[in-house]
Amino acid sequence: MGILVQKYGGSSLAGAERLRRISERVASTRRAGRRTVVVVSARGDTTDELLALVDEIGGRDAARRAPRETDQLLATGEYASAALLALALERLGVPAVSLTGPQAGIRAVGRHGEGMIDTIDTGRVRSCLDEERVVVVGGFQGINHVGDVVTLGRGGSDTTAVALAAALDAGSCEIYTDVDGVYTADPRLVEAARKLPYVTADVMVEMAFSGAKVLHSRSAELAAAKGVDLHVRSSLVDREGTVVSQRDAGLLETGSAVSAITSDTDVARVLVHCKGKGDPVSTILGILAGNAVPVDLVARSGPQEEEFRMGFTIRHSDVERIREPLERAVAPLGGGIRVDTDVAKVSLVGMGLLNRPEYLARLTMVLSGVGIATSWVSSSQLRVSVIVPRHHHVETLRLLHTEFGLADTDSDG
Amino acid sequence: MGILVQKYGGSSLAGAERLRRISERVASTRRAGRRTVVVVSARGDTTDELLALVDEIGGRDAARRAPRETDQLLATGEYASAALLALALERLGVPAVSLTGPQAGIRAVGRHGEGMIDTIDTGRVRSCLDEERVVVVGGFQGINHVGDVVTLGRGGSDTTAVALAAALDAGSCEIYTDVDGVYTADPRLVEAARKLPYVTADVMVEMAFSGAKVLHSRSAELAAAKGVDLHVRSSLVDREGTVVSQRDAGLLETGSAVSAITSDTDVARVLVHCKGKGDPVSTILGILAGNAVPVDLVARSGPQEEEFRMGFTIRHSDVERIREPLERAVAPLGGGIRVDTDVAKVSLVGMGLLNRPEYLARLTMVLSGVGIATSWVSSSQLRVSVIVPRHHHVETLRLLHTEFGLADTDSDG
Numbered sequence: 059m060g061i062l063v064q065k066y067g068g069s070s071l072a073g074a075e076r077l078r079r080i081s082e083r084v085a086s087t088r089r090a091g092r093r094t095v096v097v098v099s100a101r102g103d104t105t106d107e108l109l110a111l112v113d114e115i116g117g118r119d120a121a122r123r124a125p126r127e128t129d130q131l132l133a134t135g136e137y138a139s140a141a142l143l144a145l146a147l148e149r150l151g152v153p154a155v156s157l158t159g160p161q162a163g164i165r166a167v168g169r170h171g172e173g174m175i176d177t178i179d180t181g182r183v184r185s186c187l188d189e190e191r192v193v194v195v196g197g198f199q200g201i202n203h204v205g206d207v208v209t210l211g212r213g214g215s216d217t218t219a220v221a222l223a224a225a226l227d228a229g230s231c232e233i234y235t236d237v238d239g240v241y242t243a244d245p246r247l248v249e250a251a252r253k254l255p256y257v258t259a260d261v262m263v264e265m266a267f268s269g270a271k272v273l274h275s276r277s278a279e280l281a282a283a284k285g286v287d288l289h290v291r292s293s294l295v296d297r298e299g300t301v302v303s304q305r306d307a308g309l310l311e312t313g314s315a316v317s318a319i320t321s322d323t324d325v326a327r328v329l330v331h332c333k334g335k336g337d338p339v340s341t342i343l344g345i346l347a348g349n350a351v352p353v354d355l356v357a358r359s360g361p362q363e364e365e366f367r368m369g370f371t372i373r374h375s376d377v378e379r380i381r382e383p384l385e386r387a388v389a390p391l392g393g394g395i396r397v398d399t400d401v402a403k404v405s406l407v408g409m410g411l412l413n414r415p416e417y418l419a420r421l422t423m424v425l426s427g428v429g430i431a432t433s434w435v436s437s438s439q440l441r442v443s444v445i446v447p448r449h450h451h452v453e454t455l456r457l458l459h460t461e462f463g464l465a466d467t468d469s470d471g
Numbered sequence: 472m473g474i475l476v477q478k479y480g481g482s483s484l485a486g487a488e489r490l491r492r493i494s495e496r497v498a499s500t501r502r503a504g505r506r507t508v509v510v511v512s513a514r515g516d517t518t519d520e521l522l523a524l525v526d527e528i529g530g531r532d533a534a535r536r537a538p539r540e541t542d543q544l545l546a547t548g549e550y551a552s553a554a555l556l557a558l559a560l561e562r563l564g565v566p567a568v569s570l571t572g573p574q575a576g577i578r579a580v581g582r583h584g585e586g587m588i589d590t591i592d593t594g595r596v597r598s599c600l601d602e603e604r605v606v607v608v609g610g611f612q613g614i615n616h617v618g619d620v621v622t623l624g625r626g627g628s629d630t631t632a633v634a635l636a637a638a639l640d641a642g643s644c645e646i647y648t649d650v651d652g653v654y655t656a657d658p659r660l661v662e663a664a665r666k667l668p669y670v671t672a673d674v675m676v677e678m679a680f681s682g683a684k685v686l687h688s689r690s691a692e693l694a695a696a697k698g699v700d701l702h703v704r705s706s707l708v709d710r711e712g713t714v715v716s717q718r719d720a721g722l723l724e725t726g727s728a729v730s731a732i733t734s735d736t737d738v739a740r741v742l743v744h745c746k747g748k749g750d751p752v753s754t755i756l757g758i759l760a761g762n763a764v765p766v767d768l769v770a771r772s773g774p775q776e777e778e779f780r781m782g783f784t785i786r787h788s789d790v791e792r793i794r795e796p797l798e799r800a801v802a803p804l805g806g807g808i809r810v811d812t813d814v815a816k817v818s819l820v821g822m823g824l825l826n827r828p829e830y831l832a833r834l835t836m837v838l839s840g841v842g843i844a845t846s847w848v849s850s851s852q853l854r855v856s857v858i859v860p861r862h863h864h865v866e867t868l869r870l871l872h873t874e875f876g877l878a879d880t881d882s883d884g
Contacts, residue, residue: 074527108551114487116558124561130569131554134547138521141544145529148537156543160573161618182618205574205595 060229061187062087065097065197065219069236070293071139072102080234080293081146084192088152093187095226097197097219098143100135108132125170126206129199133159133207136196136215144194154192157182159199159207164218166200166208172350173208174276175200175217178225195222213274220277224284231281231288233273238292239300240265240272242464243319247452250465254317259304261317261407262288264440267354268405269322278302316408316417316462321451323402324374325354327433330384332366332393342368345383351376354403355436355443366393371445374399402451405443406462417462418442424461430454473642474600475500478510478610478632482649483706484552485515493647493706494559497605501565506600508639510610510632511556513548521545538583539619542612546572546620549609549628557607567605570595572612572620577631579613579621585763586621588613588630591638608635626687633690637697644694644701646686651705652713653678653685655877656732660865663878667730672717674730674820675701677853681818682735691715729821729830729875734864736815737787738767740846743797745779745806755781758796764789767816768849768856779806784858787812815864818856819875830875831855837874843867 064084071077088094100108112120112128121128140156147154159166163179186193197215202208210217216233223231237245238253240262245251257265259282266275272290281288282304291299330342346353356370372380377397384395411417421442425432430453432444446454459465477497484490501507513521525533525541534541553569560567572579576592599606610628615621623630629646636644650658651666653675658664670678672695679688685703694701695717704712743755759766769783785793790810797808824830834855838845843866845857859867872878 077528111555112558115490115555115562117562120558120562124558127554127557127561127567127569130571131551131558134550134554137547137550138544141540141547142524142528144540145525145533145537145544148540149528149530149533154540156540158543 060093061095061223061226062092063095063097063219063223063226063228063231064234065215065232066099066143066234066293067215067236068099068102068104068139070234071098071143077101077142077146081143081150081152083293084143084147085150085152088192094192095183095187095222095228096143096192096194097215097222098136098139098194099197099215100132101139101142104135104138105132108135121171129170129207129209132209133196133199136198140194140196144192147192147194152192153190154194155186156194156196157186158196159218160201160205162193162195162222164195164200164221166202166210168208169350170206170208172211173200173202175210175221178221180222180225183222183226211276213277216274216277217280220280220284220286220288223286224280228286231286233277233288233290234293235272235290236292236294237272238295238297239290240270240302241318243455243459244270244321247321248319248455248459250456250459252465254300255298256301256303257317258409259288259302260440261409262302264405264407265318265320268403268407268441268443269320270318270407273302316406316411316464318407319404319455319458319462319464320407321402321404321455323448323451325371325401325403325445326374326377327369327371327398327401327445328377328384329367329369329396329398330388330393331368331396332388332391337366338388338391338393339368341387342384345380345387346370346372349376349379349383351380355445366391371401371403400448401445402448402454403443403445404451404454404458405441406458407441409440411438411440411442420461421458424457425454428453428457473506474508474636474639475505476508476510476632476636476639476641476644477647478628478645479512479556479647479706480628480649481512481515481517481552483647484511484556490514490555490559494556494563494565496706497556497560498563498565501605507605508596508600508635508641509556509605509607510628510635511549511552511607512610512628513545514552514555517548517551518545521548534584542583542620542622545622546609546612549611553607553609557605560605560607565605566603567607568599569607569609570599571609572631573614573618575606575608575635577608577613577634579615579623581621582763583619583621585624586613586615588623588634591634593635593638596635596639624689626690629687629690630693633693633697633699633701636699637693641699644699646690646701646703647706648685648703649705649707650685651708651710652703653683653715654731656868656872657683657734660734661732661868661872663869663872665878667713668711669714669716670730671822672701672715673853674822675715677818677820678731678733681816681820681854681856682733683731683820686715729819729824729877731820732817732868732871732875732877733820734815734817734868736861736864738784738814738816738858739787739790740782740784740811740814740858741790741797742780742782742809742811743801743806744781744809745801745804750779751801751804751806752781754800755797758793758800759783759785762789762792762796764793768858770849779804784814784816813861814858815861815867816856816858817864817867817871818854819871820854822853824851824853824855833874834871837870838867841866841870
């Protein structure tokens with residue numbers, strides 16, 4: 059049988075009892091004859107505790123001032139998880155070996171705290187598997203060209219698992235988490251939400267990017283790009299989760315439906331305006347790129363209009379990084395900026411949405427029917443997003459979940 | 472100016488306040504223009520807490536069953552210390568970089584948990600020093616030929632500091648600890664104990680080996696072998712400590728005096744006896760060596776005696792490892808073993824003691840004068856040791872400290 063990659067998140071590993079349960083789950087996989095690689099996050103709140111130490115010892119804003127040292131410190135959380143799970147497996151008589159990211163040959167590039175996996179030299183992992191060992195790899199980090207640890211950002215352990223699965227040509231990749239699959243909407247917000255048995259990788263990428271927290275968007279992207287099938291399931295109950303796959307032709311039959319409704323409140327709407335006829339678009343986008351601030355929806359005034367106006371949405375936490383450089387850039391043009399953080403983004407995610415213009419009509423109609431003001435609609439084949447006032451975001455989710463028949467059909471994605 | 476290596480123990484690094492104080496001390500060294508390498512242990516009780524986790528997760532005796540994983544876990548304590556001290560230094564505006572043992576090029580050989588430093592590739596440390604950075608190195612561990620972490624055993628951070636000082640040809644090596652130097656006897660046991668301003672490296676090795684806990688014996692050995700001068704001093708108060716050196720000719724003038732009285736209660740006396748005329752000495756020493764049990768005092772009956780008897784002292788914690796193999800070995804010869812753990816070893820340490828036969832006489836006389844039974848006297852140029860009942864060990868220390876004039880002379884070792 060092929061190689062199986064499993065990933066366990068921090069909450070699955072918090073405390074001796076949970077760690078023991080995970081080790082039993084891994085042991086039974088191993089006994090079933092699968093060559094198993096396990097990727098782990100730091101236990102419980104370890105990463106947050108270490109970040110608090112960074113602040114306490116390094117002073118305010120230390121993680122930004124000394125990102126390399128922050129990474130060296132943060133990575134110890136995953137190292138410890140990996141060693142402890144290996145110890146728990148040895149206790150069950152399962153030969154195991156823990157590897158740090160560097161030991162597992164994971165090379166990363168990019169800035170500290172937001173690295174990307176570049177290549178994986180799988181030699182050591184493969185030779186450990188050949189020795190019939192379970193290989194436990196600390197997720198969330200790799201080593202760069204000078205030998206420093208670079209962490210991959212939140213969700214980085216998911217990405218590590220997918221990258222290892224791709225590099226090892228693994229038969230499957232299981233992501234164990236504290237929810238039991240991918241839902242048509244966040245079940246904490248929408249009671250009628252249903253678990254999807256299947257979802258295509260492209261749709262999963264859009265869902266993750268537009269706010270579904272079950273899987274990090276970069277890991278979904280990587281899985282889509284590399285053709286890795288993911289099985290998202292619960293570490294707490296033994297139940298089928300959601301399979302994220304490009305390859306099952308059967309999935310494509312339901313390809314034009316809405317799969318899920320997602321929402322994101324970590325969003326801010328920025329409006330840049332200038333009185334004159336200048337066109338500072340490239341300056342603005344250059345400032346955003348230079349500060350590594352990803353932009354989602356973008357709208358701008360046409361060239362024939364009196365005033366230049368450009369709006370876009372970014373992450374809440376990125377606002378302060380770009381406010382001042384933007385103001386400085388447009389001041390000579392008699393312009394200014396306005397930031398609205400009291401908003402949420404709600405998205406329909408599915409396949410072939412641009413072929414269904416009636417969706418956009420239904421969406422705006424149902425919301426205006428109850429007096430919810432929408433702004434900045436954006437459409438693509440995979441997603442239709444609107445910006446709504448934040449205090450309406452749960453209501454919007456529920457209305458759209460019902461409107462697009464997610465609660466009561468067999469459409470699965 | 473040359474390179475300075477400083478080492479801080481775990482208690483110096485426990486808590487944000489102490490860490491801050493250490494960072495200020497390092498910063499002022501750096502500002503004085505010294506190129507500085509700092510070796511750190513794990514903070515406070517981290518190592519003990521991690522060992523408790525090993526037991527909890529891995530089950531009884533897990534550290535012995537899975538020593539590789541235990542090492543992978545334990546090393547995270549030093550990694551975290553190093554990163555946190557670097558963060559504290561950055562906060563003070565001192566450019567710093569933390570390196571794990573592997574990143575610092577420290578190669579270790581030997582068993583997990585009791586590794587030895589083999590070589591140090593100082594390239595990365597030197598290039599960081601060239602960039603005017605303080606280099607903070609996690610002590611206590613290195614990397615072996617397969618890329619695994621190997622820890623160096625208790626006191627391993629002292630050894631790391633000395634090895635780095637030797638490899639970097641450092642001008643000096645300061646060992647910061649919670650006592651302020653090397654004393655003529657343990658000041659907690661002997662009120663009249665005096666701090667020694669100087670002690671020769673050879674004497675320091677004997678002192679460390681015979682129970683003085685201020686410096687680990689392996690680090691003292693390495694310092695003696697490599698000609699590294701150590702300055703043992705307090706991390707809590709700014710006061711001259713004790714210089715351990717071979718090189719200052721001035722020290723040799725007082726070369727025939729007793730420098731200190733040490734004691735060790737982690738000792739067990741083992742007596743092996745056989746009725747017949749067999750000579751199982753090599754078998755016995757083979758069993759000890761095979762179990763990596765170091766032996767100190769050894770005494771045996773002569774070949775002309777009726778019965779074979781051999782006695783030796785070992786560490787308390789090593790008794791159970793060799794009891795059964797020893798019993799099995801001598802049983803066919805009609806023999807058996809007896810273990811006495813209710814003993815202590817008290818030693819005079821100094822230079823040229825064999826040239827002073829009167830010392831042994833004075834030692835036995837003063838003890839027998841107060842009814843303390845001594846057994847198994849052993850002498851060398853550097854040390855005279857006796858075994859006494861454990862409940863007499865403090866009294867023995869005090870009597871000998873006075874008898875050999877350590878409290879009231881200017882003899883300094």
